[in-house]
Amino acid sequence: xxxxxxxxxxxxxxxxxxxxxxxxxxxxxxxxxxxxxxxxxxxxxxxxxxxxxxxxxxxxxxxxxxxxxxxxxxxxxxxxxxxxxxxxxxxxxxxxxxxxxxxxxxxxxxxxxxxxxxxxxxxxxxxxxxxxxxxxxxxxxxxxxxxxxxxxxxxxxxxxxxxxxxxxxxxxxxxxxxxxxxxxxxxxxxxxxxxxxxxxxxxxxxxxxxxxxxxxxxxxxxxxxxxxxxxxxxxxxxxxxxxxxxxxxxxxxxxxxxxxxxxxxxxxxxxxxxxxxxxxxxxxxxxxxxxxxxxxxxxxxxxxxxxxxxxxxxxxxxxxxxxxxxxxxxxxxxxxxxxxxxxxxxxxxxxxxxxxxxxxxxxxxxxxxxxxxxxxxxxxxxxxxxxxxxxxxxxxxxxxxxxxxxxxxxxxxxxxxxxxxxxxxxxxxxxxxxxxxxxxxxxxxxxxxxxxxxxxxxxxxxxxxxxxxxxxx
Amino acid sequence: xxxxxxxxxxxxxxxxxxxxxxxxxxxxxxxxxxxxxxxxxxxxxxxxxxxxxxxxxxxxxxxxxxxxxxxxxxxxxxxxxxxxxxxxxxxxxxxxxxxxxxxxxxxxxxxxxxxxxxxxxxxxxxxxxxxxxxxxxxxxxxxxxxxxxxxxxxxxxxxxxxxxxxxxxxxxxxxxxxxxxxxxxxx
Numbered sequence: 030x031x032x033x034x035x036x037x038x039x040x041x042x043x044x045x046x047x048x049x050x051x052x053x054x055x056x057x058x059x060x061x062x063x064x065x066x067x068x069x070x071x072x073x074x075x076x077x078x079x080x081x082x083x084x085x086x087x088x089x090x091x092x093x094x095x096x097x098x099x100x101x102x103x104x105x106x107x108x109x110x111x112x113x114x115x116x117x118x119x120x121x122x123x124x125x126x127x128x129x130x131x132x133x134x135x136x137x138x139x140x141x142x143x144x145x146x147x148x149x150x151x152x153x154x155x156x157x158x159x160x161x162x163x164x165x166x167x168x169x170x171x172x173x174x175x176x177x178x179x180x181x182x183x184x185x186x187x188x189x190x191x192x193x194x195x196x197x198x199x200x201x202x203x204x205x206x207x208x209x210x211x212x213x214x215x216x217x218x219x220x221x222x223x224x225x226x227x228x229x230x231x232x233x234x235x236x237x238x239x240x241x242x243x244x245x246x247x248x249x250x251x252x253x254x255x256x257x258x259x260x261x262x263x264x265x266x267x268x269x270x271x272x273x274x275x276x277x278x279x280x281x282x283x284x285x286x287x288x289x290x291x292x293x294x295x296x297x298x299x300x301x302x303x304x305x306x307x308x309x310x311x312x313x314x315x316x317x318x319x320x321x322x323x324x325x326x327x328x329x330x331x332x333x334x335x336x337x338x339x340x341x342x343x344x345x346x347x348x349x350x351x352x353x354x355x356x357x358x359x360x361x362x363x364x365x366x367x368x369x370x371x372x373x374x375x376x377x378x379x380x381x382x383x384x385x386x387x388x389x390x391x392x393x394x395x396x397x398x399x400x401x402x403x404x405x406x407x408x409x410x411x412x413x414x415x416x417x418x419x420x421x422x423x424x425x426x427x428x429x430x431x432x433x434x435x436x437x438x439x440x441x442x443x444x445x446x447x448x449x450x451x452x453x454x455x456x457x458x459x460x461x462x463x464x465x466x467x468x469x470x471x472x473x474x475x476x477x478x479x480x481x482x483x484x485x486x487x488x489x490x491x492x493x494x495x496x497x498x499x500x501x502x
Numbered sequence: 503x504x505x506x507x508x509x510x511x512x513x514x515x516x517x518x519x520x521x522x523x524x525x526x527x528x529x530x531x532x533x534x535x536x537x538x539x540x541x542x543x544x545x546x547x548x549x550x551x552x553x554x555x556x557x558x559x560x561x562x563x564x565x566x567x568x569x570x571x572x573x574x575x576x577x578x579x580x581x582x583x584x585x586x587x588x589x590x591x592x593x594x595x596x597x598x599x600x601x602x603x604x605x606x607x608x609x610x611x612x613x614x615x616x617x618x619x620x621x622x623x624x625x626x627x628x629x630x631x632x633x634x635x636x637x638x639x640x641x642x643x644x645x646x647x648x649x650x651x652x653x654x655x656x657x658x659x660x661x662x663x664x665x666x667x668x669x670x671x672x673x674x675x676x677x678x679x680x681x682x683x684x685x686x687x688x689x
């Protein structure tokens with residue numbers, strides 16, 4: 030009987046994601062990209078894509094491959110695509126970065142690699158969409174959670190298509206695209222809104238409803254409450270999609286449309302914030318664990334960032350303010366929330382792998398005991414401290430201040446990543462309570478025996494029948 | 503000894519699989535294993551027609567546990583024909599993946615646990631630990647806050663059976679687990 034199981038490659042996705050975040054923070058610390066370079070210069074684009082695709086999208090993809098099957102109570106469809114997807118995304122990102130490095134004049138590789146990178150990313154993301162949509166297709170009833178995931182994946186597809194077109198245009202081959210060769214620069218802000226707001230933001234919203242209710246033992250908000258969020262975000266994202274495509278018919282969405290989309294996303298965020306507050310207040314687990322404590326600054330960053338972004342856009346505030354609000358949303362909200370939730374997800378999956386087969390057969394630690402109790406909070410203080418200072422430095426245009434702030438964030442991220450390595454190695458667990466070495470989790474991938482059970486029938490033998498008497502008796 | 507019949511022309515479901523255990527019994531062999539093997543070879547929805555030189559009373563409850571309803575008729579000369587039809591080839595709407603269709607025949611639970619105030623994986627830990635206390639065939643009933651998807655995998659590995667679904671309000675998850683009797687000491 031098929032049933033959800035441990036996703037084999039999720040840890041590899043997380044490791045690649047953390048590697049990209051550390052790389053991006055390291056480059057920012059060295060003064061590469063905005064604010065030392067212009068907002069749409071190749072150096073900045075390289076950093077933005079390392080964060081958006083390398084860090085946030087890979088982490089999100091890894092988490093979805095594990096939790097969409099769990100939340101849909103269905104096994105992952107086409108699980109064999111998980112590794113090709115990861116390889117395609119990483120290869121695409123590297124090619125894209127090589128292309129940006131050439132455009133920035135740091136390297137001399139053929140610019141044809143840029144659209145090749147865009148295509149490789151598009152291919153990887155489409156494979157991801159196929160796996161997740163086929164998994165959700167098994168759901169019988171219309172589920173608001175499934176709706177949000179599908180909406181987010183649609184935004185991902187549009188973002189990736191737009192990105193592939195952009196990379197072709199930047200390589201000087203835009204003429205081959207016909208009307209789509211006009212997508213830059215008018216489509217750029219909508220590409221960012223669809224990627225950060227639709228794919229990453231909307232899905233982070235949807236997943237929060239399910240996972241936080243589970244982590245805090247709170248009643249799950251009704252589907253009706255999610256409808257307001259879905260309506261506001263849906264309207265915003267449809268407008269963003271229109272804005273992305275507008276240049277192909279000779280129109281320009283312009284800053285007015287960008288501001289409208291961000292206002293609608295801010296409205297959706299208001300509904301989300303209200304529901305998250307209800308979840309925190311109605312929780313039955315009173316003591317907050319590290320993942321929920323460390324998510325609190327992320328919610329604050331979301332509130333400040335999404336409140337400030339439309340104001341900065343409408344008031345025509347300088348580029349620095351828009352950059353500061355965007356940075357707060359990307360590093361504070363999406364990045365902070367992802368890092369915080371990984372402190373629950375990594376120990377949880379590691380525990381399932383190492384200890385689920387041993388329950389009832391000897392002592393097993395609790396999931397929380399796999400992660401150090403206090404140290405992660407110090408790393409989060411460094412990460413969020415760096416993020417807040419960095420946002421302030423961007424608003425003031427303080428280039429050196431931003432580099433110093435990114436040094437803090439880098440130290441915090443490195444600390445958190447080291448904690449994950451300790452979790453995978455069961456370093457926090459008493460030596461006597463660790464499984465024998467050949468049964469311990471590997472650092473980067475879940476053990477294959479977990480997989481076999483999920484896609485084969487369980488043992489057909491029903492042991493109680495073996496003890497039954499012969500019909501002759 | 504077993505004779506498959508052609509498909510039923512109206513429904514497309516294969517016709518009943520015939521198992522005549524009279525030759526085996528005449529030869530002094532125990533037909534139980536042969537019946538179980540034939541049962542495990544049935545296609546989804548397919549029935550099993552058993553012909554025996556007596557009324558196979560104990561087999562009726564064994565087959566009931568495997569989700570088959572029996573209709574029997576005397577053939578004369580002491581022979582009996584029993585048609586075992588699957589009660590539900592697929593789990594009922596809303597029942598968890600892998601739920602045993604035989605759950606309606608299980609006895610009263612030997613243990614009841616309210617785990618609705620625990621977050622994952624604690625309900626899984628409590629249930630697997632409790633199963634170590636139970637004897638084969640005993641049933642455990644648990645209330646949970648959500649569907650324990652990772653538990654199902656572990657139950658299957660340990661060869662326990664289960665059936666679960668949400669209550670009508672969709673708030674409390676109700677789970678029955680029947681101790682399968684095997685797999686102690688390995689996982």
